[in-house]
Amino acid sequence: METSPHRPHADRQTVPRLKVENLAVARGGRPVLSGVNFLLSGGEALVVTGRNGVGKSTLLRAIAGLLPHSGGTVALEGAGEDQELAQATHYLAHADGMKAALTVRENLDFWGNYLGRAEDRRSRPVAEALAAVGLSHALDAPFGALSAGQKRRAALARLLVAFRPLWLLDEPLTALDRGSREKFAAAMRAHCALGGLIVAATHEPLGLEEAGELALGAPQ
Numbered sequence: 001m002e003t004s005p006h007r008p009h010a011d012r013q014t015v016p017r018l019k020v021e022n023l024a025v026a027r028g029g030r031p032v033l034s035g036v037n038f039l040l041s042g043g044e045a046l047v048v049t050g051r052n053g054v055g056k057s058t059l060l061r062a063i064a065g066l067l068p069h070s071g072g073t074v075a076l077e078g079a080g081e082d083q084e085l086a087q088a089t090h091y092l093a094h095a096d097g098m099k100a101a102l103t104v105r106e107n108l109d110f111w112g113n114y115l116g117r118a119e120d121r122r123s124r125p126v127a128e129a130l131a132a133v134g135l136s137h138a139l140d141a142p143f144g145a146l147s148a149g150q151k152r153r154a155a156l157a158r159l160l161v162a163f164r165p166l167w168l169l170d171e172p173l174t175a176l177d178r179g180s181r182e183k184f185a186a187a188m189r190a191h192c193a194l195g196g197l198i199v200a201a202t203h204e205p206l207g208l209e210e211a212g213e214l215a216l217g218a219p220q
């Protein structure tokens with residue numbers, strides 16, 4: 001599957017490139033993906049579509065290095081000196097990765113420090129990240145007391161508190177209302193404008209008109 005997404009304005013000085021070549025992945029001993037090819041450069045987004053069970057989450061997990069490849073290669077070039085793909089990636093799946101008893105601020109402070117926010121000037125302060133997802137009012141609320149959509153917004157703010165060039169997003173819009181979706185679309189556009197890359201699996205429009213599409217076939 002080949003695709004060449006549209007390329008909006010990005011910081012061209014250190015343009016990272018995600019190169020996926022002839023990728024094949026099996027699950028439970030059964031081939032799920034084969035012959036997946038695409039090239040994504042800093043500033044670009046790719047939306048992965050396809051029916052339930054076709055392998056969208058499998059593709060994201062394989063790119064993140066969480067599933068072995070039965071063939072092909074995944075390489076992130078130019079993300080930073082000696083930077084491994086894992087250190088250059090935010091992988092957002094269904095779990096929120098937050099502690100219920102800690103406040104939203106405490107959770108995001110933890111993640112920002114753990115993920116090395118000080119290492120990149122594009123990392124955003126916690127208050128700014130929460131404003132970007134419309135959750136400023138919940139800064140000091142325990143994470144466990146948030147609604148499903150608010151929890152998702154806090155998880156999305158985690159992407160912003162420590163800049164990492166590659167975002168792998170699995171159904172990022174789950175539980176978000178319309179206003180939150182628009183805010184997150186703006187955050188994704190801002191990430192691309194900073195030279196970031198986004199690969200997102202979704203059944204719903206992300207609000208990124210310039211994104212390329214990788215339509216996985218062979219419905220299960």
Ligand SMILES: Nc1ncnc2c1ncn2[C@@H]1O[C@H](COP(=O)(O)OP(=O)(O)OP(=O)(O)O)[C@@H](O)[C@H]1O
Nearest residue numbers: 027028032050051052053054055056057058059220
């Ligand atoms: N842990 C597992 N062990 C074996 N097979 C699995 C496992 N997880 C997923 N699969 C299989 O891999 C295939 C791809 O699953 P995947 O979750 O990647 O699909 P998807 O396109 O993301 O689906 P959805 O739209 O429902 O989220 C499916 O046929 C599924 O049954």
